[in-house]
Amino acid sequence: MRVVQTSVITENIKEMCIEANHYLSEDMKKVFDQAVENEEAPLGRQILNQLKENLQIAAEDMIPICQDTGMAVIFMEIGQDVHFEGGILEDAINEGVRQGYIEGFLRKSVVRDPLIRENTKDNTPAVIHYEIVSGDQVKIIVAPKGFGSENMSRIFMLKPADGIEGVKEAVITAVRDAGPNACPPMVVGVGIGGTFEKCVWMAKKALTRPIDERSSIPYIREMEEELLNKINKTGIGPGGLGGSTTALGVNINTYPTHIAGLPVAVNICCHVNRHAMRII
Numbered sequence: 001m002r003v004v005q006t007s008v009i010t011e012n013i014k015e016m017c018i019e020a021n022h023y024l025s026e027d028m029k030k031v032f033d034q035a036v037e038n039e040e041a042p043l044g045r046q047i048l049n050q051l052k053e054n055l056q057i058a059a060e061d062m063i064p065i066c067q068d069t070g071m072a073v074i075f076m077e078i079g080q081d082v083h084f085e086g087g088i089l090e091d092a093i094n095e096g097v098r099q100g101y102i103e104g105f106l107r108k109s110v111v112r113d114p115l116i117r118e119n120t121k122d123n124t125p126a127v128i129h130y131e132i133v134s135g136d137q138v139k140i141i142v143a144p145k146g147f148g149s150e151n152m153s154r155i156f157m158l159k160p161a162d163g164i165e166g167v168k169e170a171v172i173t174a175v176r177d178a179g180p181n182a183c184p185p186m187v188v189g190v191g192i193g194g195t196f197e198k199c200v201w202m203a204k205k206a207l208t209r210p211i212d213e214r215s216s217i218p219y220i221r222e223m224e225e226e227l228l229n230k231i232n233k234t235g236i237g238p239g240g241l242g243g244s245t246t247a248l249g250v251n252i253n254t255y256p257t258h259i260a261g262l263p264v265a266v267n268i269c270c271h272v273n274r275h276a277m278r279i280i
Helices: 006-022 026-038 042-061 089-103 160-182 196-206 218-232
Strands: 002-005 071-079 082-085 127-133 138-145 154-158 186-194 247-257 262-269 276-279
Touching: 002 006, 006 082, 006 089, 006 138, 006 276, 026 042, 026 247, 071 089, 127 196, 154 160, 154 196, 160 186, 160 218, 160 262, 186 196, 186 218, 196 247, 196 262, 218 247
Parallel strands: 002 082, 071 127, 186 247
Antiparallel strands: 071 138, 138 276, 154 262, 186 262
């Protein structure tokens, strides 16, 4: 049994909130540079270069990449041989978010009640997803999610007879409906299978997978590549102003489902797809 102090969790999450909001992850840098080189439309290339300049300024001057510094989404993969001491884990996570958003001078965008709309003034609480895995390590992913793209996400409860072509059509429909509102070029996370809530969780988690890492399932890998190609042929382009780069990547997660259902969730993220990962 390995003991981990909750203060360590707080400190890491504080730093990760600041890191994710100021620096593009290495996988996103690589694919973004490729997009600048490959964009066919002059206006699209100009917009991508402007976005790239914005990213450089943010990193050099410690200015948030976007004014919407998101609602903090935290994925915790906890080894079953880990024991936490020093306080309640959820409190420690939210304290890390609180410190990160206050000390990092990040915009506080969370309201305490969805209808009364009173701001919590520290961007808490976070949305936290827990998984118990083997081992004695803790993997933390912090993914600040802006709501320009979040609001464009969709869930489809398809019929099994809709099959793989129905899934593809659902993804394309979600992207077309999002258009310029998701700050393209976008990253598209897709969850297929499970139940209503499981497929949504998978779509969200898919956004945190390194964008240059394809699915290990051959036909899903082919679908990711096919959908990316089709999305980039929609002509939406950077900033929604036309071009050949509407999406930077499509990541798909799957799970077993019921014989009577085919749930599909599409969670769209903007061109920065902010996330930071650490293993403790």
